[in-house]
Amino acid sequence: MTTPTDTAAAAAVPVRRRRPAGWLAVAPLLAFVALSFGAPALAMLGGAFTAKDPATGATSYTTANFTASLHGAYLTALLGSIKLSAVSAGIAAVLGLLLAQAVVTSRFRALREAVLTASGVLANFGGVPLAFAFVATLGNSGVLTGRLGLARDGWDLYSFWGLTVTYLYFLIPLMVLTVTPALDGLRSQWREAAQNNGATGAQYWRHIALPVLAPSLLGGLVLLFGSAFAAYATAAAMVGSSVPLVTLQIADAISGNVLVGQENVALAMSLDMVAVACLVMAVYLPLQRRSARWLD
Numbered sequence: 001m002t003t004p005t006d007t008a009a010a011a012a013v014p015v016r017r018r019r020p021a022g023w024l025a026v027a028p029l030l031a032f033v034a035l036s037f038g039a040p041a042l043a044m045l046g047g048a049f050t051a052k053d054p055a056t057g058a059t060s061y062t063t064a065n066f067t068a069s070l071h072g073a074y075l076t077a078l079l080g081s082i083k084l085s086a087v088s089a090g091i092a093a094v095l096g097l098l099l100a101q102a103v104v105t106s107r108f109r110a111l112r113e114a115v116l117t118a119s120g121v122l123a124n125f126g127g128v129p130l131a132f133a134f135v136a137t138l139g140n141s142g143v144l145t146g147r148l149g150l151a152r153d154g155w156d157l158y159s160f161w162g163l164t165v166t167y168l169y170f171l172i173p174l175m176v177l178t179v180t181p182a183l184d185g186l187r188s189q190w191r192e193a194a195q196n197n198g199a200t201g202a203q204y205w206r207h208i209a210l211p212v213l214a215p216s217l218l219g220g221l222v223l224l225f226g227s228a229f230a231a232y233a234t235a236a237a238m239v240g241s242s243v244p245l246v247t248l249q250i251a252d253a254i255s256g257n258v259l260v261g262q263e264n265v266a267l268a269m270s271l272d273m274v275a276v277a278c279l280v281m282a283v284y285l286p287l288q289r290r291s292a293r294w295l296d
Contacts, residue, residue, distance in 0.1 A: 048267040065268035074269060077249035081229055082276070084160065084245065088167040089224035093217065095168070096175025103176070104183045116180065119173035126170050127233035134166045135238060158239050166234060171224050178223060182216035222284040226277060246273060 023030075051062045068074060103115045137144050138157045145151055156162055186209055194204040210217075232247040241248060246269055253266035
């Protein structure tokens with residue numbers, strides 16, 4: 001016999017309803033990611049540790065591909081990519097910060113919207129169109145090269161510094177997009193408190209603004225480095241093999257332009273790039289989380 005107490009107890013027990021598992025909603029996305037990224041990654045990983053005997057056609061597992069990828073011209077190309085990425089990212093970070101600060105402090109809302117919209121477009125403008133634009137503008141027979149007499153001053157677009165200037169075209173807008181939200185997060189009360197205590201503008205930036213912005217700035221610098229490090233089409237169309245870069249070296253090894261049978265060395269160099277990218281993300285993600293805690 002059911003008593004009022006049992007009825008009340010039964011009513012107090014929450015009824016658990018079955019809900020469809022949340023992972024079912026993202027199953028198509030996971031399948032797409034596994035097919036688009038997982039399968040090529042596994043193929044690259046397997047090929048990087050495989051060597052093929054050109055005489056017999058037999059394959060064997062070895063680390064010789066990685067050894068070759070870290071010596072000679074391959075190592076020079078890897079270091080060249082790191083140097084180019086670091087230099088261009090450093091310059092773009094400084095110029096992007098100055099431009100973003102000018103936009104944030106501007107009284108003209110239309111200017112801010114125009115700069116941010118243009119940055120969103122230019123940050124994704126690269127490849128062969130960007131190379132053609134710079135060749136037509138600053139190449140040996142470019143419009144500005146002839147009008148400004150840059151050739152007499154030793155300007156060469158098809159060099160390390162020429163490629164650096166080209167990379168700045170899309171890295172500076174990317175830095176503007178990255179650091180603008182952080183600049184917007186700076187409280188006006190902090191500047192007012194600093195001024196009330198007799199701090200100058202330089203002291204405010206040195207002791208308050210820059211320490212708060214440091215995670216965002218470093219995160220943006222790392223993001224710029226990764227973008228420049230992975231760029232291929234612009235350099236391939238503009239400088240060819242005159243500037244040693246790992247992406248160009250991989251393309252040459254795959255196509256057999258260097259030595260026949262070096263395809264697996266190209267896969268090993270690709271894994272070297274993946275390792276550098278993982279280091280970049282390992283630095284970027286903690287900095288992003290720390291910046292979000294400061295500026296929320």
